[in-house]
Amino acid sequence: MRHLQREIDRLKRKILGLGALVEDSLRLAFQAIDQRDPAKARRVIEADHVIDQNEVDVEEDCLKILALYQPVASDLRFVAAVIKINSELERIGDLASNIAERALQLTDEHPVPVPHVLSTMADRTQCILERALDALVRQDAVGARQVLVADDEIDVLYARLIEDLKDIIREDPDHLDAIVLLFSVARYLERLADHATNIAEDVLYMVEGEIYRHQTPDTPEELFRVGGSDSGGGVD
Amino acid sequence: MVGTKVEEPTQIQREATVVPPRLEVAEERRGGDEDFESLPSQISVRNLDFFYGKEQALFDNEIEIKKNRVTAVIGPSGCGKSTHIRTYNRIFNLYRDQRATGEVMMDGVNLLSSQTDLLDLRRRVGMIFQKPSPFPMTVFDNVAYGLRQHYRLSRSELSDRVEHALKRSAIWDEVKAKLNEPGNALSGGQQQRLCIARAIAAEPEVLLMDEPCSAIDPVATAKIEELVLDLKSRYTIVLVTHNMQQAARVSDYTAFFFQGHIIEFGPTTQIFSNPAKKQTEEYITGRFG
Numbered sequence: 001m002r003h004l005q006r007e008i009d010r011l012k013r014k015i016l017g018l019g020a021l022v023e024d025s026l027r028l029a030f031q032a033i034d035q036r037d038p039a040k041a042r043r044v045i046e047a048d049h050v051i052d053q054n055e056v057d058v059e060e061d062c063l064k065i066l067a068l069y070q071p072v073a074s075d076l077r078f079v080a081a082v083i084k085i086n087s088e089l090e091r092i093g094d095l096a097s098n099i100a101e102r103a104l105q106l107t108d109e110h111p112v113p114v115p116h117v118l119s120t121m122a123d124r125t126q127c128i129l130e131r132a133l134d135a136l137v138r139q140d141a142v143g144a145r146q147v148l149v150a151d152d153e154i155d156v157l158y159a160r161l162i163e164d165l166k167d168i169i170r171e172d173p174d175h176l177d178a179i180v181l182l183f184s185v186a187r188y189l190e191r192l193a194d195h196a197t198n199i200a201e202d203v204l205y206m207v208e209g210e211i212y213r214h215q216t217p218d219t220p221e222e223l224f225r226v227g228g229s230d231s232g233g234g235v236d
Numbered sequence: 237m238v239g240t241k242v243e244e245p246t247q248i249q250r251e252a253t254v255v256p257p258r259l260e261v262a263e264e265r266r267g268g269d270e271d272f273e274s275l276p277s278q279i280s281v282r283n284l285d286f287f288y289g290k291e292q293a294l295f296d297n298e299i300e301i302k303k304n305r306v307t308a309v310i311g312p313s314g315c316g317k318s319t320h321i322r323t324y325n326r327i328f329n330l331y332r333d334q335r336a337t338g339e340v341m342m343d344g345v346n347l348l349s350s351q352t353d354l355l356d357l358r359r360r361v362g363m364i365f366q367k368p369s370p371f372p373m374t375v376f377d378n379v380a381y382g383l384r385q386h387y388r389l390s391r392s393e394l395s396d397r398v399e400h401a402l403k404r405s406a407i408w409d410e411v412k413a414k415l416n417e418p419g420n421a422l423s424g425g426q427q428q429r430l431c432i433a434r435a436i437a438a439e440p441e442v443l444l445m446d447e448p449c450s451a452i453d454p455v456a457t458a459k460i461e462e463l464v465l466d467l468k469s470r471y472t473i474v475l476v477t478h479n480m481q482q483a484a485r486v487s488d489y490t491a492f493f494f495q496g497h498i499i500e501f502g503p504t505t506q507i508f509s510n511p512a513k514k515q516t517e518e519y520i521t522g523r524f525g
Contacts, residue, residue: 002522070481072508072520209510 004069008078011061015082015089018054019133021047022089025096026129026192030122032103033185034114041107044100051093058086074206081206085136088195088202092129095188095195102181102188109178115168117161118186124154125189125196132199141207147200148212154193161186272489272503278303278442278472279324284338286319286328286496293319294496297338301442306464306473308487308504310480312524316496317476321444323347324474325361326354342441359386362435366447368427370419370434375411378419378430382438401437404470405429406463425456432463436471443467445475449482461486480520484508492516 025044032041062083065071071079128150135143165186169179201212279301286294294316301307301324309317319328326347328334340347347357359382370378379398383389389397398415402408407429411422419430428448435443445464449457464473464486477483483490484504491501492515500507500516511517518524 004522072480072484073511073517075521076509 004065004071004075007061007065007069008071008075011058011065011079011082014054014058014061015085016133016137018051018058018086018089019136021051021054022093022096023126023129023133025051025093026099026126029096029099029103030126032100033106033122034119036103036107036111038104038107041100041103045097045104048093048097051090055086055090055093059083062086077206077209081202084202085199088198092192092195095192099185099188102185106178106181109181110175112168112172112175112178112182114182115161115164117157117164118182118189121154121157121161121186121189124150124157125193128154128193129196129199132196132203135200135203136206139203139207141204144200144203144207148197151193151197154190158186158190269503269505272300272302275302275305277301278342280339280341281320281323282339282341284320284323284336284340286316286323286337287335289333292496294323294336297496297498299491299498299501301472301474302489303472304468304470305488306468306475306486308483308490309474309476309493310478310483310490310519311493311499312519313478315493317493318446319496320493321446321474321476324442324444325358325363326352327358327363329354355385359438360440361442361444362438362440363444364428364431364435364446364448367451368424368431370422370427370430373419374416375419375422375430376415379433379437382434386438397437398433401433402430404436404467405433406459406466407433423456424452425459428452428456428460429463432460432467436467440471442472442474445473447476447478450478457482480508492519494519 025047028040028047029044031037032044062079065079069075128147131143131150132147134140135147162183165179165183169176198213204210204212277300281297281299281301284294284297285292297316297320299307309321311317322328323336323340324347326336328336336348338348342360345352371381373381376398379401380394383394383397399408399412402411407426410426411430414422419427422430428451432443432448449460452460461482464475467473468488475483475487487504489502490504490507492499492507492511492513494515500511500513502512506512507516508520511520
């Protein structure tokens with residue numbers, strides 16, 4: 001096997017490993033909110049350091065491959081996409097850590113029930129991240145496009161949640177501090193979904209060789225029409 | 237809304253409505269940033285077949301070589317790259333049993349026609365070979381040789397043209413004190429630039445370079461590549477290379493050959509970032525075979 005292919009395979013394993021770490025952190029962070037569990041929150045905050053180290057490691061590998069092998073075509077697009085996905089994962093790790101910090105603060109507050117919409121939003125966000133990483137593993141353009149569509153759903157949930165939280169404050173102003181913490185958790189989840197969407201866009205670039213960022217198709221159908229309907233990539 | 241006073245927008249509102257222009261940064265133009273169809277062609281190849289005796293080496297080649305652009309020709313050994321460009325100056329006619337059919341059009345004339353004046357064609361389409369091939373004569377005479385073949389020039393005119401060609405080939409400063417020394421006493425890289433000077437002294441329109449850097453070191457290679465980029469404003473350059481990075485660095489357009497067929501031809505930026513054909517992808521990423 002070619003040296004470059006070995007390096008690319010290794011890089012693929014590392015970025016997927018980083019993705020798995022970030023997924024775990026996010027799951028644990030929301031459990032910490034939901035279950036008022038400070039131990040889980042602390043684990044997430046400690047794990048952020050490991051995520052950061054892995055990010056640096058992946059970036060160094062990418063730079064090494066560029067310097068030593070001058071990859072072209074699909075290899076070049078893979079390395080370029082990994083450089084970007086790597087940063088997105090690190091940012092998601094930071095946001096998971098921020099959610100965990102809010103979970104710690106919430107344990108000091110009087111218990112308030114976590115709104116149903118917030119739980120749904122957390123589930124959907126985790127699902128989006130999972131699908132974006134699946135699309136990365138499988139080099140799957142269709143899966144990546146589904147992530148782009150799913151992000152709109154998160155935005156709708158976010159708007160609904162803000163209204164729900166406002167209602168809770170009106171009904172029960174005594175728990176204002178706890179609700180403000182939940183506001184910021186919602187904000188983190190919304191941003192997190194944006195980063196997962198960026199990952200899906202990077203996967204689309206990797207597979208099809210076209211940059212999709214800042215393109216806003218009017219309908220999901222149009223999105224799926226752009227650049228073909230299968231994940232055949234830039235080759236025939 | 238009669239009687240309603242329309243308020244003038246504030247300075248900030250006015251500024252906010254002005255769409256900032258797209259950031260323009262001057263950059264070197266490369267193939268892919270321009271409209272290929274609207275560029276003038278230097279050479280148009282149609283239905284080109286080539287035979288070594290009974291064996292066919294090129295099959296139905298079609299390509300447009302654009303004026304004042306660098307076109308790289310890549311592909312594995314034996315794919316027909318050199319055979320293809322050797323039809324542009326009919327150098328294959330020096331060998332028996334080699335035959336080309338089809339059209340290699342330049343200025344509306346088929347170069348493969350028996351009417352073509354081969355001496356004039358080889359002045360218009362100069363060639364630089366893989367191995368530097370200075371003639372066994374002085375540096376000056378190497379460059380003057382072609383000029384003497386094609387033009388009647390006075391001594392001073394000849395000197396001027398030799399100096400001019402050596403300057404344009406970025407070798408004048410290195411050889412101006414050695415004009416009467418043998419050409420083959422120069423270093424490999426210098427010899428190659430001397431050969432380029434010899435080719436461009438005759439004021440060609442096209443320069444064919446057949447792996448011009450494969451026998452010289454990286455520093456000399458970098459000089460030749462710089463030279464290629466300088467020369468393309470005056471000449472159309474066709475560069476055969478085994479070095480993918482070299483094709484990527486210096487060419488505007490790239491043609492990928494395989495088994496005598498042109499598999500893919502397009503802007504170099506596209507070929508090296510997102511080739512359309514699987515075979516091209518496999519070749520340039522080294523997954524071939």
